[in-house]
Amino acid sequence: MTSVTPSNTTANKRWRAPLALVAGLTGLILVGCASRLEFPPMGEPLPLTAKLEIPASIKTLSADYTDSCGHLMQIPIGSRLEEALVEGAFRTFKKVVYEGGGTKDATPDLLVRVDLVNWSFSIDKEYLYDRAPAKLQLHAMARVYNDKGELLRETEIKTARQERVRLEPVQKNCDYIIDPFIQDSVVDFASKVAMDARLASGAQTAPIAARAATPPTAKTLVPVTPGPAASPSAPTPASSTSSSLRFKAMVLDENSNLILEGGERVRVRVDVVNTGATAIQNASASLTGTQSVVGQFPSATLSIPPIQPGETKSLEFVATLPPTVQSQKAELHVAVTEGGGAAAPSQTLALTIQPTGIQSDDVDQIPAPVAHFRRPHTYLLSIGIGSYRDTQLLPRKYASLDAEMVANYFQSLGGVPASNVRLLQDWKALRPDIDEALLDWLPPRMNKDAVVIVYFAGQAIVTPTGEVLLVPYEGSPSSTTRLYPLKDLESALARLKAKQTILLFDGMVSRLHSDPKAKSVAPRWETGGATVRVIGGEGYAKGIEDDKHRHGLFTYYLLRGLRGDADTNRDGEVTLGELAAYVSQKVSWASKTHFNSDQHPHVWPVLKSGDKSSSLVLTKLAAITGSETP
Template structure:
């Protein structure tokens, strides 16, 4: 897979187009309904005041870099992920959030400033085990000011997250499954910032009721939190191969993220597991101590076990309880699971799932193109390209809620230049209105000219004649004519430099 975006479609000329490459399954994830939301622990009822986030440039621009197992440099825009998570945390903490980037000029009741002190990321690829230990360190300062500029609270936000990263199950096994690790880190960071903002607002005493929206008596706040309200947690069940199918003999982890939402230090607490005996008996320990928690601090612990072998599917449940030694206990959580016989977890992506009930995207349009056969015998066949285009179209209709009338499928002999031209210049402009989302998927291969131009290979393409190929600049021209809300181009295939 080769990223082909910026060299072909300059963002300054066509900034409403998002160009994405990768495995075709990414297309399903790009739909809003299929994107996994950030799962925050309980943050309390939103406070009836407004707030604005001010992230300093060093943290907004933060990027972590590492070399994968094949020696290729990888970059992750951690600053963007942190800013997105903190904004979401503040939206859950305050009734109203002010966003300068959206042209919002309202004066907020509170401003949350976040500055970076230092950061580091280490990935030990020389580990003797099948997973590489990763350590991500973040040290920041959160300052909460009222609308007069008075400093209400200043807190160090320190994150030290460690985890063993598994290689992706792809043909080259180069990169690591790092996204869940990053997601948990940014949620942890955002949770601490949001809880500190809540404590600053509910605990400050100098605010004038004529200038700030009043906070009703009985609203959730740090100063009035009972012991059971102060101790909060989120439990997650993680399987070894991350396919969400639990099989007999597979290693699983029960991860518990605990948060101190109160104002006092929680010195002694523990997390415990109960539930279906055949599962609970596999855990070496069913109770683990929780390190001391400062106000607003988060800690994570994990229970690890191997699921028992089974010859038929079994239902089970794990009940997670977190309690202080003095008796205060957070509401328990239950993790339901189904254990399948080993070997039944192989994904069959060609098995189209049942349609998502009640979910419709009448303003989404898809042009799915798959070219794997060619007139020119010198071109390498792409055996499954046409099938991939059909499968992508089926997934968008079943899980994405796209009506069949909004899908145009073109493959092999039916994906000539004239066919693509008609779909992009004729069919789409006639149907896609200004609120529409247009998705163009291409499965096949492309070639690169010495000048860097990228050309898609169609059924009647020729490896030695660039005039018989389809330039991505033609796609740019077609996209520029569309007056839609968003355009997404997905490329799934290989790129060669034979021209």
């Protein structure tokens, strides 16, 4: 086990320096924080000004650990914690003052300070090969002072988060995908600090000495009700049985087409938020309704972990639907109840289960469009060439269909308008057609938010120097002037000055001239530029075609990934990083297991968690959402 834990003497003294919420961050960084960190609903910012301070010792807080290959790694926990606390402060107060920045000429109403008492971090890399348990604990005292320096509130803040982190599949299987775990931990910590400051803000005019004692974990002057928090469902009028818990329920089916089939695996996801001012213990979520469906779930009741004010918890009921020979209507009623009996308004999920017989992994079922998810600045050029004018070139049985399916998926799940898609198939994919799309169709449509995706299914030929030449319909190995150099494609994409460009390639890669005595030079897909390339296989490969599913093997898993299988963190979205990792793992595994061959997708540049390219959302999953039960 790799572990970092401060001692009770010197280390504790080191970390007991006051921690405030921000120092010297520019406005641009604050905007970036807002786009990356996902906080629970916290209500409207209060009309107050908070002064924040932070010592250098907190900014440099870091933890060392050893990755699965024995390399010493370091995590800058301090900078992540600072970033989250900053975001929490700006979500809590209208104005923030701090050294070197903040709201100019503002007089502080409050001073918020946090003393970090203790912390620890560990990864048990020997527990499981690619799912190592990680644990981060943060223990602090939060104090809020009024403008006279009088203590208003003192609260013990604790965060203990444990999660299995998996190996980064797009590198050398050494390091762990740990950024999301760290981010969730520091956001949880910062949310508690921000909520505590919100509670204290209602008492900023009275000193702590003038108030009666309160429980040791939270000393405060007078009760205060926080501002209203957003909730995923309509609020219920206050009553003796009402709950401050609110939730959103939805059904996610295995193939994301919103058509439930007998034998299909489904998930009922429940996102619960605490909109009250106190923590809630012993709450639970339960399912009732059509017994033939409810009975398929291993448990119809799930416990909700303790949930702090403003905090959100997510849980899932998972089951396989019963086989049926005819269409069946069903209802699921979702209820969230506190231990004392108070309940949030229940929600109903209306389901229609189709007869058994449609395979759940049939990617040729076009997923249902996702409502209210639009990407007007995303453009797709989808090229599929299965047959060639030169009959000496081997055909690609499924390339044309693959290009069409990729176009359908990005329109359905990716929110890409049909007018933003150009589909070129077989004899309509001549070199002039590709040029027209890249040089005439795309440029007038570009802006600073544009995302351009090029999918190419077919063949590529590599020169003795390693240069990659894509093969259009009229292309021939005997005449390189009829081929389409990858560098020309890259140059055209670079001139677009889009926010992000992506190349997806599935197909055969062969040498221009087969000379067994010639020295083999690997294909040079890395030609520079900012384009992210996800290539179906490394080196020279035939590009496996999957006759069972009637797709190129790479494209089959590309489609499965886009429709939800790549959503590893189950947030309902598939990012470029998730998709690249998924196809890399699945294609490598399937080629060896089912085809006794080796095909390993190649991703360049390496996508790391937290990168802008890696976090780019490609598709959003369709879901059946619940409505409040009358």
